Amino acid sequence: MEVTSNLEEFGFREIKMAKDLLNAWVEEGLPDGFYSVGVKIAFNKRSGLVFLTNEDHQVAMMDGDKLEMFYYCHQCGAEGFSYEIDWDRESYLCGECCDDHCDEDSGDEDSGSIIKKFIVKDF
Numbered sequence: 001m002e003v004t005s006n007l008e009e010f011g012f013r014e015i016k017m018a019k020d021l022l023n024a025w026v027e028e029g030l031p032d033g034f035y036s037v038g039v040k041i042a043f044n045k046r047s048g049l050v051f052l053t054n055e056d057h058q059v060a061m062m063d064g065d066k067l068e069m070f071y072y073c074h075q076c077g078a079e080g081f082s083y084e085i086d087w088d089r090e091s092y093l094c095g096e097c098c099d100d101h102c103d104e105d106s107g108d109e110d111s112g113s114i115i116k117k118f119i120v121k122d123f
């Protein structure tokens, strides 16, 4: 297993990283959108990364001294914090993939909402 939550397999460095995660959690809470169901500390032995993960396989990691969501784009494999890969929360894609695959209905929303205002309520 490359990813473990067994603290016995954590080295001193990884325990320190886990401590930082827990400190940030206690002081600032979990990042927006990170579900606490099944949350656990995980250590990827291949990458050396220590992070929080949960039943939905979301990942939260330290970005400097802040606990932040860490995203993985299933389309192209890009991973990083939201600002690094321009994460789109609605499509669950990185910015580049969203440019290619997201619906192009964002531009002319105004005309639609204006029409809705003219729907007659009382007959």
Ligand SMILES: [Zn+2]
Binding pocket: 073, 074, 075, 076, 077, 078, 093, 094, 095, 096, 097, 098
């Ligand atoms: Zn992508």
